[in-house]
Amino acid sequence: MSSAVPQINEKRAAIRLVVKPSPIHRWGVFAAEDIPARHKVIEYTGERISRRETKKRCERPLNYIFTLDSYWALDGSVGGSGAEFINHCCQPNIIARIVKGHIIYFSNRAIRKGEELTVDYHFAEKDEKVPCACGALRCRGTINLTRQPRRREAQAG
Numbered sequence: 580m581s582s583a584v585p586q587i588n589e590k591r592a593a594i595r596l597v598v599k600p601s602p603i604h605r606w607g608v609f610a611a612e613d614i615p616a617r618h619k620v621i622e623y624t625g626e627r628i629s630r631r632e633t634k635k636r637c638e639r640p641l642n643y644i645f646t647l648d649s650y651w652a653l654d655g656s657v658g659g660s661g662a663e664f665i666n667h668c669c670q671p672n673i674i675a676r677i678v679k680g681h682i683i684y685f686s687n688r689a690i691r692k693g694e695e696l697t698v699d700y701h702f703a704e705k706d707e708k709v710p711c712a713c714g715a716l717r718c719r720g721t722i723n724l725t726r727q728p729r730r731r732e733a734q735a736g
């Protein structure tokens with residue numbers, strides 16, 4: 580891990596946040612104060628890149644790309660607010676909403692000071708499987724989405 584601690588761009592954050600080593604993966608973003616439920620947390624910023632460029636940059640072993648729509652994505656490794664260091668969890672405490680073309684993270688429940696912020700990356704089921712280290716009770720086992728068993732199958736046994 581590089582010794583330089585990544586920083587949060589306070590102009591893009593609605594809450595005091597800090598980047599620290601995470602038990603999930605490398606760096607993570609943590610609440611430096613209590614966050615009420617359904618509160619704006621931080622905007623995800625980055626270089627706006629096309630589908631073609633996204634495909635190229637996704638080949639990097641670690642990338643910071645958030646898909647905005649079927650054509651555009653934001654690469655948080657260039658001009659990122661610090662939100663690009665938020666790790667994935669299968670039972671996350673924040674969610675992304677696209678508001679007028681901006682990616683905004685909101686809390687989906689009250690978050691206590693010191694908690695790590697997590698979001699569900701929703702990696703596609705068809706993409707290369709990435710084992711998940713979120714540790715949540717209902718962890719899917721992979722960051723990728725998995726098909727839910729049909730109700731009858733789920734009740735069997």
Ligand SMILES: C[S@@+](CC[C@H](N)C(=O)[O-])C[C@H]1O[C@@H](n2cnc3c(N)ncnc32)[C@H](O)[C@@H]1O
Nearest residue numbers: 604605606642643663664666667710711712713
């Ligand atoms: C945008 S980075 C997140 C920030 C990263 N922790 C860092 O320090 O650069 C996304 C990558 O972090 C890793 N990651 C995030 N959440 C994870 C999780 N729950 N389990 C395993 N790896 C995770 C995966 O390699 C993923 O592709």
Ligand SMILES: [Zn+2]
Nearest residue numbers: 669711713718
């Ligand atoms: Zn998980």
